[in-house]
Amino acid sequence: MQIARRSLIGLAATMVGSSALPNFSKAKAPLSNAQNAGFYHYKIGDIEATAITDGFAERPLAGFIKNAELVDVKAVLSQSAMPQETLRIPFTTTVLNIGGQLVLIDTGNGDMGSPKSGSWMANFKAAGFNPEQVDLVIFSHFHGDHINGYRLQSGVSPFKNAQIMVPSIEWAFWMDDGQFSRSPEGMKGAFANVRRVFDPVKDKVIQYEAGKEIVPGITSIAAFGHTPGHMAYMVSSGSNKHILMSDTTNHTALFVRRPEWTVIFDMDAEQAITSRRKMLDMAVSDGAEVSFYHAPFPATGRIVKDGSTYALVPTPWSTVL
Amino acid sequence: MQIARRSLIGLAATMVGSSALPNFSKAKAPLSNAQNAGFYHYKIGDIEATAITDGFAERPLAGFIKNAELVDVKAVLSQSAMPQETLRIPFTTTVLNIGGQLVLIDTGNGDMGSPKSGSWMANFKAAGFNPEQVDLVIFSHFHGDHINGYRLQSGVSPFKNAQIMVPSIEWAFWMDDGQFSRSPEGMKGAFANVRRVFDPVKDKVIQYEAGKEIVPGITSIAAFGHTPGHMAYMVSSGSNKHILMSDTTNHTALFVRRPEWTVIFDMDAEQAITSRRKMLDMAVSDGAEVSFYHAPFPATGRIVKDGSTYALVPTPWSTVL
Numbered sequence: 001m002q003i004a005r006r007s008l009i010g011l012a013a014t015m016v017g018s019s020a021l022p023n024f025s026k027a028k029a030p031l032s033n034a035q036n037a038g039f040y041h042y043k044i045g046d047i048e049a050t051a052i053t054d055g056f057a058e059r060p061l062a063g064f065i066k067n068a069e070l071v072d073v074k075a076v077l078s079q080s081a082m083p084q085e086t087l088r089i090p091f092t093t094t095v096l097n098i099g100g101q102l103v104l105i106d107t108g109n110g111d112m113g114s115p116k117s118g119s120w121m122a123n124f125k126a127a128g129f130n131p132e133q134v135d136l137v138i139f140s141h142f143h144g145d146h147i148n149g150y151r152l153q154s155g156v157s158p159f160k161n162a163q164i165m166v167p168s169i170e171w172a173f174w175m176d177d178g179q180f181s182r183s184p185e186g187m188k189g190a191f192a193n194v195r196r197v198f199d200p201v202k203d204k205v206i207q208y209e210a211g212k213e214i215v216p217g218i219t220s221i222a223a224f225g226h227t228p229g230h231m232a233y234m235v236s237s238g239s240n241k242h243i244l245m246s247d248t249t250n251h252t253a254l255f256v257r258r259p260e261w262t263v264i265f266d267m268d269a270e271q272a273i274t275s276r277r278k279m280l281d282m283a284v285s286d287g288a289e290v291s292f293y294h295a296p297f298p299a300t301g302r303i304v305k306d307g308s309t310y311a312l313v314p315t316p317w318s319t320v321l
Numbered sequence: 322m323q324i325a326r327r328s329l330i331g332l333a334a335t336m337v338g339s340s341a342l343p344n345f346s347k348a349k350a351p352l353s354n355a356q357n358a359g360f361y362h363y364k365i366g367d368i369e370a371t372a373i374t375d376g377f378a379e380r381p382l383a384g385f386i387k388n389a390e391l392v393d394v395k396a397v398l399s400q401s402a403m404p405q406e407t408l409r410i411p412f413t414t415t416v417l418n419i420g421g422q423l424v425l426i427d428t429g430n431g432d433m434g435s436p437k438s439g440s441w442m443a444n445f446k447a448a449g450f451n452p453e454q455v456d457l458v459i460f461s462h463f464h465g466d467h468i469n470g471y472r473l474q475s476g477v478s479p480f481k482n483a484q485i486m487v488p489s490i491e492w493a494f495w496m497d498d499g500q501f502s503r504s505p506e507g508m509k510g511a512f513a514n515v516r517r518v519f520d521p522v523k524d525k526v527i528q529y530e531a532g533k534e535i536v537p538g539i540t541s542i543a544a545f546g547h548t549p550g551h552m553a554y555m556v557s558s559g560s561n562k563h564i565l566m567s568d569t570t571n572h573t574a575l576f577v578r579r580p581e582w583t584v585i586f587d588m589d590a591e592q593a594i595t596s597r598r599k600m601l602d603m604a605v606s607d608g609a610e611v612s613f614y615h616a617p618f619p620a621t622g623r624i625v626k627d628g629s630t631y632a633l634v635p636t637p638w639s640t641v642l
Contacts, residue, residue, distance in 0.1 A: 028421040029454045031369050032362050035640050036448070041353050048352050055640045081610075081623040081634045088637070100349040116641060127357070133350045253637075289402075296637035302402040313402045314635055316409070316574075316617035319356050319376045320437060 037126035038119060040298035041321055044289075045237025047098050047217060048321070050127055051291065051298040054091035054108035054120035054149070061087045065254065066262045066269070073254065073261075080253035089251055091117055091145055092299035094244055094291060095129065096235065098217050102129065104137045104162070105233065105244055106293065107149030120149055121158065131158035136215065138165045138208075140246035141230040142174050142194045143265070146293070151197045165214060166198075168207040170229030175202070223248055223279055225272030226265065232279055234288075241288040248279040252295040256280065256303065256312045280310045289315060358447035359440060361619035362642055365610075366558025368419050368538060369642070371448055372612065372619040375412035375429035375441035375470070382408045386575065387583045387590070394575065394582075401574040410572055412438055412466055413620035415565055415612060416450065417556065419538050423450065425458045425483070426554065426565055427614065428470030441470055442479065452479035457536065459486045459529075461567035462551040463495050463515045464586070467614070472518045486535060487519070489528040491550030496523070544569055544600055546593030547586065553600055555609075562609040569600040573616040577601065577624065577633045601631045610636060 038053030064087060065073055074084040082088070091113075096103040108120035121131070137159055139147060150164075151157045173179055174194040183191055198205060208214040210222035210231065223232040226247045233244040249255035250263040259276040266272035283290045283303035291300045292312075300315040359374030385408060386394055395405040403409075412434075417424040429441035442452070458480055460468060471485075472478045494500055495515040504512055519526065529535040531543035531552060544553040547568045554565040570576035571584040580597040587593035604611045604624035612621045613633075621636040 029418055029423040029450065029456075030421075031418055032371070032449055033369075033642055035362055035642060036360050037357060038638075038640055039357050041356055048354075050353070053638075053640055079625065079634065081636055088639075090637070090640075097350055097352055100351075102350040119640060128353055129350065135350075296635075297640065298638070304400065304402075313400065314617075315402055316411070317359075317374075317619070318409075319359055319374055319411075319440060319618065321354055321356060 038123040038297055039127035040300075040317070041127075042298075042300060042315070042318065043240075043321055044096075044235050044242040045240035047096055047235060047237045047240075049235070049242065049291075050095040050097070050129075051300065052093050052095060052108070052120055052123045052127065053297040054093065054113070054123075054145075055117040056088040056090045057114035057117060057145075058086050058088055061085060064264060066264060068258070068261050076254055076257050079257070082253055087251065088116075089294050090296050090299070091120075092291070092293055092295060092297055093120065093149075095124070095127070096218070098215070098237075101135045102133050103215065103218070104134055104159070106140055106146040106246075107137060107159075109145050110149035111152050112148040113145060117145070132161055134159045134162040136165065137162045138214070138218070138233075139167070139170070140232070140244075140293070141167065141227040142170050142190075142197075143227065143247070144190065144193050146247075147194070147197045151200070155200070157201075164198075164201055164205045165208050166205050167220070167229035167231045168209055169224070170227060170231075171205070171207055173228040221279070221282075223275040225268045225270070225275045226250075227267050230275070241286060243279070243283055243286070243288050243290045245279055245283070245290050245292045247293055248276050249292060250294050252292050252299075252312045256310050258309065284310070359444040359618055360448035361621075361638070362448075363619075363621060363636070363639065364561075364642055365417075365556050365563040366561035368417055368556060368558045368561075370556070370563065370612075371416040371418075371450075372621065373414050373416060373429070373441055373444050373448065374618040375414060375434070375444075375466075376438040377409040377411045378435035378438060378466070379407050379409055382406060385585060387585060389579070389582050397575055397578050400578070403574055408572065408575075409437075410615055411617050411620070412441075413612070413614055413616060413618055414441065414470075416445070416448070417539070419536070419558075422456045423454050424536065424539070425455055425480070427461055427467040427567075428458060428480075430466050431470040432473050433469040434466060438466070453482055455480045455483040457486065458483045459535070459539070459554075460488070460491070461553070461565075461614070462488065462548040463491050463511075463518075464548065464568070465511065465514050467568075468515070468518045472521070476521070478522075485519075485522055485526045486529050487526050488541070488550035488552045489530055490545070491548060491552075492526070492528055494549040542600070542603075544596040546589045546591070546596045547571075548588050551596070562607060564600070564604055564607065564609050564611045566600055566604070566611050566613045568614055569597050570613060571615050573613050573620075573622075573633045577631050579630065605631070 040051045042049050077084050094105040109117040180191040213219045219234040221232040223230050232246045235242045262269040301312045361372045363370050415426040430438040501512040534540045540555040542553040544551050553567045556563045583590040622633045
């Protein structure tokens with residue numbers, strides 16, 4: 001023990017003021033400089049779900065919410081240990097393996113997103129999947145961050161074998177020539193993009209309605225307002241349920257806490273608020289696990305009532321399935 | 322559009338009552354049946370930290386806390402969306418790359434833990450490290466789930482090139498023959514295990530005291546009570562700080578919310594409560610990010626005051642470093 005104490009003293013004396021640990025290094029370890037692959041598996045009964053991150057977009061916080069003071073927005077973000085100048089909006093898609101059938105709910109940004117997005121395909125492959133295995137792609141709505149992964153800038157779709165399901169109201173709105181021509185200049189790009197993605201397959205898409213079991217285990221839920229036909233889903237297997245909230249919130253840290261706040265992306269603000277409250281109440285009353293497209297990876301949790309508002313409690317990461 | 326609608330109707334009709342999606346599958350996707358590798362990188366200034374999970378131990382909730390009613394314990398767990406019959410206690414060690422020097426804070430269960438632990442080495446390697454690269458192992462305290470990874474059942478240590486630092490009070494307690502012989506029967510195994518791990522290197526360990534910068538960037542903090550010499554750490558680089566809380570709590574979901582509760586593993590319950598409050602208050606007043614050995618992976622977050630108690634707000638998973 002005396003020897004050990006002397007070693008400590010010598011060590012401490014040597015190291016004060018030095019920038020490295022002397023005599024410690026045998027093989028200098030390189031920095032990793034890249035994060036772990038962004039996929040996370042979880043079970044919904046017999047269904048194997050996989051959260052796949054497509055990275056994030058960074059936006060100035062100012063101007064993001066239409067009906068709140070910036071100081072109040074920052075106060076809510078601070079409750080979630082998040083930076084308060086710029087907002088990171090994460091993208092998390094869901095893959096469902098239902099009896100060996102591979103179903104995607106939305107496809108991420110593809111190669112047309114913000115600089116910190118675009119990692120979807122790498123993470124999807126890291127999870128052990130390949131795009132040819134995808135049997136079905138279900139779209140929640142037609143914003144670019146949900147559909148651009150289906151068709152790359154080159155015009156090619158990675159999902160050669162997949163059928164496509166789209167909300168009927170969403171399809172009717174965005175594919176209507178009158179809506180396109182009457183839309184404000186700022187929205188014409190979004191209309192054009194929907195056509196870029198879907199025109200090559202427009203005779204093959206399968207439209208679906210709200211409130212139907214659109215495939216076994218997946219029931220669509222009307223969550224209109226964010227876009228005209230925006231859908232959420234109840235995924236169930238046996239007695240297990242999971243609610244895919246889609247864009248019920250544009251960031252859980254903000255709009256779960258303050259469902260009455262309106263994001264610039266909600267096309268019908270009042271309808272979106274109504275849908276948001278409906279979905280959050282459903283999550284509370286069902287006690288179901290939920291996931292959000294725009295929540296920090298892996299984006300799963302439960303909604304609890306917290307006084308007059310709500311909170312998202314993340315599901316503890318499980319190392320086993 | 323009429324064609325699409327007919328397709329939907331046909332599809333729905335076909336699928337009701339069937340267990341798979343007819344005509345969808347081109348290549349049956351296998352279930353993954355295993356979780357993503359359990360490592361997560363984050364920066365503390367110039368230091369690259371990596372959380373490595375060693376899985377978890379599952380315990381009956383009953384009897385885990387000495388001074389609380391089971392119904393109250395379950396109520397707190399339900400706030401964290403956790404099961405309420407058995408408790409999963411996660412193990413998350415921290416790797417610090419400080420200027421190319423690879424430092425471990427504790428080593429996990431090795432091959433002597435519970436059935437759902439023991440994944441540490443696989444996750445460590447998946448993160449791109451190998452055990453020969455480890456320059457230094459710093460132990461927080463001498464419970465088996467922190468030290469057994471240092472020496473496998475075979476007697477071999479995977480960390481051939483690593484120096485070893487241990488808390489001086491911890492060393493004095495567990496290595497003292499009088500303490501060993503006077504200890505109750507139920508603790509003799511723990512004493513024997515400490516000697517199994519450290520006897521082969523007992524002339525080489527470097528002892529350290531509380532409240533010292535034991536290597537550049539890592540300052541030890543006295544957090545006694547859980548064990549006699551139990552240590553936490555302040556890791557700092559430039560103006561960035563991160564507090565490694567070690568076993569300040571035995572599960573964040575319980576003891577951050579209720580720091581006055583006493584776990585069966587706290588050797589001096591009153592001292593442990595005092596240390597717990599001190600560490601939680603420090604985390605609040607410093608505003609520093611924290612990590613806990615026994616928090617759900619990746620075990621990082623911030624401590625906020627929540628009325629008369631505390632809450633751990635997990636750090637949003639970042640897809641970039």
